[in-house]
Amino acid sequence: MANSITKFKAYIDKLDTVYQQASATSILDADADTVRMGAKAGEFLIPKMSMDGxxxxxxxxxxxxxxxTITYETKSCNYDRGRKFSVDAMDNEETAGIAFGKLASEFIxxxxxxEMDAFRFAKYASATGVLSAAEATPTAxxxxxxxLQTxxxxxxxxxVNVDGKILFITPTLLTLAKNVDTTKSKAILDRFEKIITVPQTRFYTAxxxxDGTSSNETAGGYAGATGGYKINFMIINRDSVIQFGKHTVNKVVAPEENQTxxxxxFFYRAYSIAETxxxxxKGIYLNRDTTALT
Structure with missing residues (x-):
């Protein structure tokens, strides 16, 4: 058992890398040095600057x-999700620790x-005052x-600051754009610091x-909300959003410590904020489809 738990903890140490590589929005994570902890649990102090002309x-x-004037605005965490899993000791023993070791990385x-990507995009898309356009999803x-030029x-x-513009776009639309004359597509696509493709399954306005406990929601997870829309693309400037993970738990309890x-x-919890x-x-631009989800 000791050998198996050591193997699993080795996987745990690599989960941050799994997140960074798999997440479309991790590029927007704030530097911890720019965020202060608030007086109460779950609060952040976000710096805001204003000056005379x-x-x-x-x-x-x-x-x-x-x-x-530099002031600090208090913001509260708006994302708090978690889950726990268990694997019988004999099942894990028979697979040399792979069953439980793989579980963590696959879960992340x-x-x-x-879900984190979908939550963040929906929060940014629904913020009051973002620049936006609604049009049928392009087919050419x-x-x-x-x-994109619009x-x-x-x-x-x-x-809006020309630096730090990140284009988030579905793979289908990016492929369509790149298949146009190279000179025309390059002129527009080069306006962005980085282009990141986002699967449509993560790209909704809501x-x-x-909850994981209701009779029809025990599997957990998320889905596009009724009345929301599919997102075609978003342009997000890094300095337009507040994205920070205050508390992330990845821990494992060995069979000899398990009381039940x-x-x-395996326990996982993510406690974070995604705000604008x-x-x-106006550093956020939303282009969405016109047909509401049902």
């Missing part, structure tokens, strides 16, 4: 003094990451490029997260 210069008195890759590459123009006119049965137990900065919300 230019004033007339006087040859007699010189410069007009301006003010720069196929269940945790898709030229239409995709036109929609989005870029809208953000440029809103004076989702329902299953003879099996390994009110004064930078």
């Amino acid at each position: 230019l004033a007339d210069y006087s040859r007699s008195s010189g410069y007009v003094k301006g003010d720069v 890759r196929t269940k945790v990451v898709p 590459g030229t239409a995709v490029l036109t929609a 989005a870029v123009n809208a953000q440029d006119e809103a004076e 989702i329902d997260m299953k 049965d003879d099996g390994y137990m 900065y009110e004064n930078k919300v």
Whole structure:
């Protein structure tokens, strides 16, 4: 058993890597140095800066003094999900620790990451004030490029920072865009710092997260919400969102420590925030389909 638990803990150490590689939105995770913990559990203090504009210069008195204000806005965690699994000690023994070791990485890759991505995109898409367009999902590459150019123009006119623009787009639409004349597609696609494909199953303006306990929701997970829409693409500037994981639990209990049965137990919990900065919300552009989900 000791050997099996050691193998499993080796997998645990690699779960952060699994998350980083599988998640479409991990690129938006905030640096821990920019976020302060609040006075209460589950609170963050997010820095916001405001400053005065230019004033007339006087040859007699010189410069007009301006003010720069840095305040900290309190935000609360809005994502708290978890699950526990158990594998009988003999089942794991017979597979040399593979059954339980593989469980953790597969759970992160196929269940945790898709839901986290879907939750974050839905939160950002539904934020008040984002730039947006609703149109039937394009079926031609030229239409995709036109929609992308419209989005870029809208953000440029809103004076959104040209640096840090991440394009999140479905694989189907990106392929259509790239199949257009190379010069035309390159001119538009090169406007983005990075392009990340997002499966349609993670790309909705609203989702329902299953509670895991109701009779029809025991499997947990999520689904696109009735009345929501499929997202075609989103442009998100890094500095427009607040995305930070305050508490993530990956732990294992060995059979000899398990008080209820003879099996390994794996516990996972993610406690985090996904929000937008009110004064930078135009750094988000949403292009969605026009047919509501049913």
